[in-house]
Amino acid sequence: MHIGIITSEFPPDIGGVETYAAEFAQALVQLGYRVSVFVHTRHHPIDLPNITIYPVLKYSRHLDRSILREYDVDAWHVMNAAHSWIALETDKPVVVSIHGNDFLNPYPLTGRPGFSENPKLWRFASLLHPLDHWLGKILTTCQMRQALPKARALLANSRYTEQVFLARYPACQGKTVVAQVGVSELFLNSRICKTRNPVPHFLTVTRLSEKRKNVDKILLALGELKKEYAFSYQIIGDGIYKAELESLAEELGLKEKVDFSGRLPLERVIEAMTNADLFILPSSILLDSHEGFGIVYLEAAACGTPSLGARQAGAVEAIAEGVSGFFVEEPTTENIYSALKNYLQDQITFTPENCRAFAENFTWDKVVQKALPFYS
Incomplete structure (x- = not known):
């Protein structure tokens, strides 16, 4: 046929x-x-x-x-x-x-x-x-x-x-x-890191052309967290808001902590997901735009990395709460700050094996x- x-x-x-x-x-x-x-x-x-x-x-x-x-x-x-x-x-x-x-x-x-x-x-x-x-x-x-x-x-x-x-x-x-x-076999066959990084490493992979992805709110939350915690944050992706987000990171004193990597080949994306401690993408629902599912959450899970998302739209089906990630109820700066603080205080933990096991269902x-x- x-x-x-x-x-x-x-x-x-x-x-x-x-x-x-x-x-x-x-x-x-x-x-x-x-x-x-x-x-x-x-x-x-x-x-x-x-x-x-x-x-x-x-x-x-x-x-x-x-x-x-x-x-x-x-x-x-x-x-x-x-x-x-x-x-x-x-x-x-x-x-x-x-x-x-x-x-x-x-x-x-x-x-x-x-x-x-x-x-x-x-x-x-x-x-x-x-x-x-x-x-x-x-x-x-x-x-x-x-x-x-x-x-x-x-x-x-x-x-x-x-x-x-x-x-x-x-x-x-x-x-x-x-x-x-x-989920692509390329992600499911990637190596899994068994230990967390000495300095927690966060990751976002998205097109920087949609406000509803809330990358600006992640940066604002990290701007507050830097006063108490060490971390690094990598943003993979490009788009019309990249320059604006780079300026915001500099204003918040995050220039040394945030890496705007732009578009990367797939093997580099898989490597970044494997090495990250937490994937972050708390997307909003707009009248004419939403996260229908969110393959990227599954890709992160396949690499053994949990996700922080918003309990909205299709992300609810792409993240297994307590298994492959956790949620903020509303993607506000305050909620993202509190969720990341809980993670950094080890109040929320995940295992790479459980993350991958969830992704293998898809x-x-x-x-x-x-x-x-x-x-x-």
Whole structure:
């Protein structure tokens, strides 16, 4: 069977959905399926064994439907709700993975007419682009309301995501399946450090482009803790708020304690997770954005490292309280300060073996098995 995957997130780009799409595709190949991945024309394909990557899409239904008709697949799997329009254009089975932000605040704007990319209108491209974007914001949501109920199945990455999705798209009742996510073998096969660092080492891995990640509040909490405790803190990731966060760290007198590492290759991320004492990412819920699950908490656990998260959204399912991490009820500076102080005072302890054992419950084979019945 030939499975066509449509995605706007795929390596070498970094992120939870990028990881999901690549790992899902590789799990299908391991089960003997033929897999083709369709991405944007600007995408720089990477080599994945036995997976063909086609950088042919414009992320516009109007422009892409004729392109995809040229490819013979047995079923489509869409990795972002905004691409669900394919269910309106094909008689082949369509499965859609939903993550949270993809249906709360649709991206990319696949409903846009694509005026600015019409070769006959190239002279007016700069003028047509704003119109294209404005129409895309309106039409993408309308398109999703038509297309999502026509999918064979909708794979939710958490029970929380399923609940939020059905509240917004009640016409999809009965089509959702909670498949959750998996953890890469690269993390599960990493070495585990048996002892804590002499100076506690904290770690955050995230894109520095979303305020709801609350990295600023972590820094503010650490700014208070530095008066009483020794520690180091590494932030892996890049984004529009990096410079602002670097300035805040300097203002708080944390320049010597905080390392802004930027983007790092996967092997360096695994090394950092293995060497950290505690992973910190207390994300908030916003009206148009939330942590649908949080693969990164599982990745840290797979490396034997516990996490501090906020008891909100999908993080509740990604962290086993008392086993692979703990929570703040609300991600405020005061709560983060108190939680880290309790950790530094050894009032909260974890074992690397228990962290990994929890992560081992999440495999990509289990996720893919939830989709297989709907491809036929």
